[in-house]
Amino acid sequence: MPWYRKLHWQIILALLLGLIYGIVAATQGWIDFTANWIAPFGEIFLNLLMLIAIPLILASLVTGIASLADVKKLSRIGGKTIAIYLVTTTIALVIGLTIVNIMEPGSFVPPELREQLEQTYSEEVAEREDIALEAAERGPLQPLVDIVPRNFFNAASDNGNMLQVVFVAMLIGLGLMLIPRKKAQPLIDVFDSLNELVIRLVGMIMLTAPLGVFALIAETITSIAGDQPGQVMELLGALGYYMIAVAIGLGIMVFLVYPVILKIFTPRSVRTFFPGIAPAQFVAFSTSSSGATLPVTMECAEKNLGVSEEVSSFVLPLGATINMDGTALYQAVAAVFIAQTLGIDLSLSAQLSIVLVAVLASIGTAAVPSAGIVMLVIILETVGVPAAGIALILGVDRPLDMLRTMNNITGDAMVACVVAETEGQLNQPSGDRLSKEVLEGVVEDGDGSASVEPEPTSTS
Numbered sequence: 058m059p060w061y062r063k064l065h066w067q068i069i070l071a072l073l074l075g076l077i078y079g080i081v082a083a084t085q086g087w088i089d090f091t092a093n094w095i096a097p098f099g100e101i102f103l104n105l106l107m108l109i110a111i112p113l114i115l116a117s118l119v120t121g122i123a124s125l126a127d128v129k130k131l132s133r134i135g136g137k138t139i140a141i142y143l144v145t146t147t148i149a150l151v152i153g154l155t156i157v158n159i160m161e162p163g164s165f166v167p168p169e170l171r172e173q174l175e176q177t178y179s180e181e182v183a184e185r186e187d188i189a190l191e192a193a194e195r196g197p198l199q200p201l202v203d204i205v206p207r208n209f210f211n212a213a214s215d216n217g218n219m220l221q222v223v224f225v226a227m228l229i230g231l232g233l234m235l236i237p238r239k240k241a242q243p244l245i246d247v248f249d250s251l252n253e254l255v256i257r258l259v260g261m262i263m264l265t266a267p268l269g270v271f272a273l274i275a276e277t278i279t280s281i282a283g284d285q286p287g288q289v290m291e292l293l294g295a296l297g298y299y300m301i302a303v304a305i306g307l308g309i310m311v312f313l314v315y316p317v318i319l320k321i322f323t324p325r326s327v328r329t330f331f332p333g334i335a336p337a338q339f340v341a342f343s344t345s346s347s348g349a350t351l352p353v354t355m356e357c358a359e360k361n362l363g364v365s366e367e368v369s370s371f372v373l374p375l376g377a378t379i380n381m382d383g384t385a386l387y388q389a390v391a392a393v394f395i396a397q398t399l400g401i402d403l404s405l406s407a408q409l410s411i412v413l414v415a416v417l418a419s420i421g422t423a424a425v426p427s428a429g430i431v432m433l434v435i436i437l438e439t440v441g442v443p444a445a446g447i448a449l450i451l452g453v454d455r456p457l458d459m460l461r462t463m464n465n466i467t468g469d470a471m472v473a474c475v476v477a478e479t480e481g482q483l484n485q486p487s488g489d490r491l492s493k494e495v496l497e498g499v500v501e502d503g504d505g506s507a508s509v510e511p512e513p514t515s516t517s
Contacts, residue, residue, distance in 0.1 A: 102269020
């Protein structure tokens with residue numbers, strides 16, 4: 058199959074074209090045209106991914122847990138997963154704090170730009186502060202209370218309640234595991250069929266990925282530019298050093314920390330891992346949503362990395378809700394950057410507080426709207442930095458959000474490989490028919506049935 062017919066190359070091309078179009082649209086004043094005629098296609102693509110996220114989490118977790126032999130195996134896999142997630146999140150925070158203290162990006166922001174940004178984003182800052190105040194007033198065990206829904210259908214109607222859906226799915230799976238197999242099997246078959254249906258829908262939805270990615274990137278560029286395209290370069294120039302600091306930290310996590318862990322604990326090579334997870338990374342970059350990318354992440358992990366369905370159906374949905382390495386690193390850099398810009402010197406104990414609060418926040422933020430920014434406000438208040446300082450970074454938050462989401466799903470896939478290997482369930486990548494449909498595109502036969510053209514064997 059020619060390279061240009063492979064879906065991951067089409068997504069890369071769409072990213073580049075969306076970037077070029079966004080710049081041209083901003084300079085030519087096509088803001089309204091882009092918002093009315095281009096951006097909706099990106100929103101449709103994102104909605105399609107979010108549409109199947111909750112059914113996928115529910116079906117995959119229930120079938121995955123119900124297929125386990127006993128409760129001990131469930132607790133063993135769950136314990137490993139959460140432990141590794143907490144370790145990688147802590148490493149991300151330490152890396153972020155180290156980089157921001159060495160580079161000191163806050164010293165590069167001119168005072169006049171600081172005042173301009175504070176005025177521009179004053180209303181958004183007030184909204185985030187109100188949400189953060191409500192979150193901060195909750196009791197220490199309130200995150201545990203929020204995980205347990207009063208009504209499952211209400212929880213399933215909002216993608217912001219992913220953690221509640223995970224809890225219900227785990228509860229149902231555990232219950233099916235404990236009752237006699239003969240009585241549990243009919244319901245397990247229903248969830249298994251639902252899981253297969255969702256996987257098939259993923260293949261169909263991913264065929265629209267190039268158009269959706271193009272629209273999302275174009276809309277991002279034009280929304281940042283607004284009516285003043287020159288503001289983009291001015292903003293990126295002034296805050297560029299801060300963005301570089303975040304990007305370096307994320308790069309260290311993705312290209313150093315994760316490969317080292319992968320090399321130590323699994324036989325999976327970096328040359329296999331990154332091409333295998335690349336389609337999910339591109340979708341994460343364009344959607345800025347770990348939840349929306351989850352179906353693609355699971356498909357890549359199972360078909361391209363060899364992670365068993367039993368492990369991926371548990372580890373990856375859990376990771377999409379609680380594993381936020383990229384977000385935690387960003388919060389550490391952003392908090393210290395804001396303090397530096399405002400001339401506030403954070404002590405070692407204050408920075409250790411950032412680590413503690415961010416690690417705990419990475420588990421409990423799923424039910425909080427605008428989780429990343431909201432938790433940053435709480436972190437700032439914890440270390441005595443004015444929350445209004447988030448105005449300094451709101452203008453460049455979207456591109457960084459795209460990068461940290463890509464980091465998050467890469468970390469999820471790495472942990473899935475490690476857990477699968479420790480359970481003896483890391484297999485050779487199958488590269489089967491369904492995987493090729495998702496990654497390369499579907500070809501219609503004359504009778505209307507879907508088939509896939511085989512890819513020539515590489516000689517390299």
